[in-house]
Amino acid sequence: MPVITEDESLSSWAHRANLDVQFYLQSRERISSRLFYGDPDFDSTPDLKTFLASREEIVSTNAFDSSTMWTIPPGVADFVCELCLRDSLKNHHALIFKKSWRYVMNPICNSHGSLLSTFPPRSTDRMQYLSNLPRSMRTRLQHKALEVIVSTAHQQQIRLNSSAPSITSFAITTNRKAEVLKFIAQLFLHSGDQTGGIASFFLTSPRPRNRHRQAMGWRLLFISGAVESSSLERACALIMLGIVSGDIGEEEINTLTAVLTSHDYFESLAPYDLGRLSKFMLPEHATSITKRLNEYVSVMKCDAYLKFLRGFEL
Numbered sequence: 001m002p003v004i005t006e007d008e009s010l011s012s013w014a015h016r017a018n019l020d021v022q023f024y025l026q027s028r029e030r031i032s033s034r035l036f037y038g039d040p041d042f043d044s045t046p047d048l049k050t051f052l053a054s055r056e057e058i059v060s061t062n063a064f065d066s067s068t069m070w071t072i073p074p075g076v077a078d079f080v081c082e083l084c085l086r087d088s089l090k091n092h093h094a095l096i097f098k099k100s101w102r103y104v105m106n107p108i109c110n111s112h113g114s115l116l117s118t119f120p121p122r123s124t125d126r127m128q129y130l131s132n133l134p135r136s137m138r139t140r141l142q143h144k145a146l147e148v149i150v151s152t153a154h155q156q157q158i159r160l161n162s163s164a165p166s167i168t169s170f171a172i173t174t175n176r177k178a179e180v181l182k183f184i185a186q187l188f189l190h191s192g193d194q195t196g197g198i199a200s201f202f203l204t205s206p207r208p209r210n211r212h213r214q215a216m217g218w219r220l221l222f223i224s225g226a227v228e229s230s231s232l233e234r235a236c237a238l239i240m241l242g243i244v245s246g247d248i249g250e251e252e253i254n255t256l257t258a259v260l261t262s263h264d265y266f267e268s269l270a271p272y273d274l275g276r277l278s279k280f281m282l283p284e285h286a287t288s289i290t291k292r293l294n295e296y297v298s299v300m301k302c303d304a305y306l307k308f309l310r311g312f313e314l
């Protein structure tokens with residue numbers, strides 16, 4: 001039976017383990033029944049833990065736990081780092097898939113610093129990956145601008161998702177600041193009937209029109225937008241989060257703006273303008289959103305956030 005590699009998902013390991021015929025016969029049914037009802041990558045039901053613990057080869061029964069509650073549902077899309085897959089083929093002679101590719105605020109590979117590729121959701125049984133072609137990235141950005149966006153977003157991703165307990169870690173879901181940052185990220189990524197939030201509006205072509213969206217309240221648009229967005233949109237949302245929380249300073253904002261304006265993009269990334277544009281995208285829901293954003297002043301505690309609010313309140 002294969003040894004679990006660092007950050008490997010349950011479905012990845014189970015898929016590899018099934019290559020062993022004897023193990024396949026003993027456990028395929030048991031594991032599949034868990035996967036069918038639970039999450040194929042993170043489901044650690046007590047039964048499954050007992051089963052895993054009975055296999056001496058496996059070091060930890062918590063190996064497949066997620067380190068965040070904010071994950072992309074397996075029926076929406078699969079994201080992969082193609083360089084990691086190449087390395088796993090070279091080093092383990094198998095495709096190994098990581099848990100962290102399913103985390104919403106983790107659009108960039110921590111090992112290679114590259115944006116994750118989008119694949120349609122896995123089909124047939126939920127352990128099967130990559131049965132379809134990757135989706136192409138919807139962006140007008142040229143290579144140089146994309147490079148700067150990805151490297152800035154990666155730094156912000158590391159700050160937010162640090163594995164060590166920190167105040168902004170999305171790993172700690174009861175943390176008030178993480179909740180606030182999640183709400184603001186959802187604001188930047190929300191889905192609409194004609195377009196998405198400003199993280200989508202800035203850098204990619206509009207999302208496909210969906211008339212059913214019109215019947216949804218804004219809370220649902222926030223939740224669905226974040227999990228439906230591409231890795232590039234989530235990278236942009238990370239940068240915007242960094243700007244309104246003061247992690248990304250004026251000098252860095254100017255560098256980013258200069259790169260973008262030299263590539264056909266003319267909006268400023270200053271906190272005030274992020275607020276102004278966010279409100280512009282959601283005029284009919286602005287009052288209830290502003291109310292919540294105002295409550296967050298005591299958590300955010302920085303000038304950049306106050307400027308963002310001022311833009312939103314106009």
Ligand SMILES: [Zn+2]
Nearest residue numbers: 081084109112
């Ligand atoms: Zn990678």
